Amino acid sequence: MDAIAANRSQLAAALARVAAGDRAALRIVYQDTSSKLFGVCLRILNDRGEAEDVLQDVYVTVWRKAGSFDPARASPITWLVAIARNRAIDRLRASAASRRSEPIESAEDVRDDAPAALELVVAAEQRERLKTCLGELEERHSAVIRSAFLDGVTYEQLAQRMEVPLGTMKSWIRRGLMKLRTCLER
Amino acid sequence: MSETDHSDTPEGGDPIVAGEYVLGVLEASERSTVAQRIEREPEFATEVAFWEERLGGFADEVKSVAPPEAAWSRIEAAIAAPARSPALAFGSLCRICSSGGLLV
Numbered sequence: 001m002d003a004i005a006a007n008r009s010q011l012a013a014a015l016a017r018v019a020a021g022d023r024a025a026l027r028i029v030y031q032d033t034s035s036k037l038f039g040v041c042l043r044i045l046n047d048r049g050e051a052e053d054v055l056q057d058v059y060v061t062v063w064r065k066a067g068s069f070d071p072a073r074a075s076p077i078t079w080l081v082a083i084a085r086n087r088a089i090d091r092l093r094a095s096a097a098s099r100r101s102e103p104i105e106s107a108e109d110v111r112d113d114a115p116a117a118l119e120l121v122v123a124a125e126q127r128e129r130l131k132t133c134l135g136e137l138e139e140r141h142s143a144v145i146r147s148a149f150l151d152g153v154t155y156e157q158l159a160q161r162m163e164v165p166l167g168t169m170k171s172w173i174r175r176g177l178m179k180l181r182t183c184l185e186r
Numbered sequence: 187m188s189e190t191d192h193s194d195t196p197e198g199g200d201p202i203v204a205g206e207y208v209l210g211v212l213e214a215s216e217r218s219t220v221a222q223r224i225e226r227e228p229e230f231a232t233e234v235a236f237w238e239e240r241l242g243g244f245a246d247e248v249k250s251v252a253p254p255e256a257a258w259s260r261i262e263a264a265i266a267a268p269a270r271s272p273a274l275a276f277g278s279l280c281r282i283c284s285s286g287g288l289l290v
Contacts, residue, residue, distance in 0.1 A: 027258070035251060035253065044210075056261050063261075073232075074235060082208070085210065090217065094214065122242050126239075127243040127246060129243075145209065149209055149210065149244045153210070153211070154210075166192075167191050168189065168190050168191075170191040171190050174196045174202055177198065178197075181205065
């Protein structure tokens, strides 16, 4: 078993113990994953305080919902990343509604658009598959899909960033998703 | 599909709506509508799970950042609340009664 597979089964086992109410197991899950999840939240929210609030919310959710983790359907880390991203994006939308006047650009400046050094989260073959399938898309389509996932921005914001009409952005992403799905299913 | 797309319901149907949700491109109101569907419609939830799993590889690109020390204590405090579910509380009660009421 390689390191990622070993890590995956350890995490899955810890989540099963969390589902049974084991606090020490939650601590293990936290130790193994909090830096990645905090990074994910921070990237989306671009605010340490908000990212900390969301991180707390994420692990409280894990504590309550660990029983719904299905190892046949998801790997532990992608399940956790999905919870973190959903919470962070919901928070981002809520705070965007309360401070609409703030220009979006102010949040973008500090972001590094170059892919960071690879930190292994998912199994190599799964990552390769995504890479291959993205490679089959038009470059601008794959670029906006990547950017949407990492930054959690809306169609509207992506359209502004790329300086294209909203309808064009929707078309790029939807076409990209359709093609991506066919490829990822193979 | 044309060069521009103004529709709220994409051509590809549910698989694409699920993809839009997972990517995070939807507005707050659309997100909550989709979130409710995930709770109610198992088939749609499967579509969402597909994207979460397959796009998860993007997370490899995100730099890990250690959260502050205090973050864990806040989580610990938040989960310190008593019995999580009536079923569990009932279970422990029954263990007590079946052991003849002796607390050891």
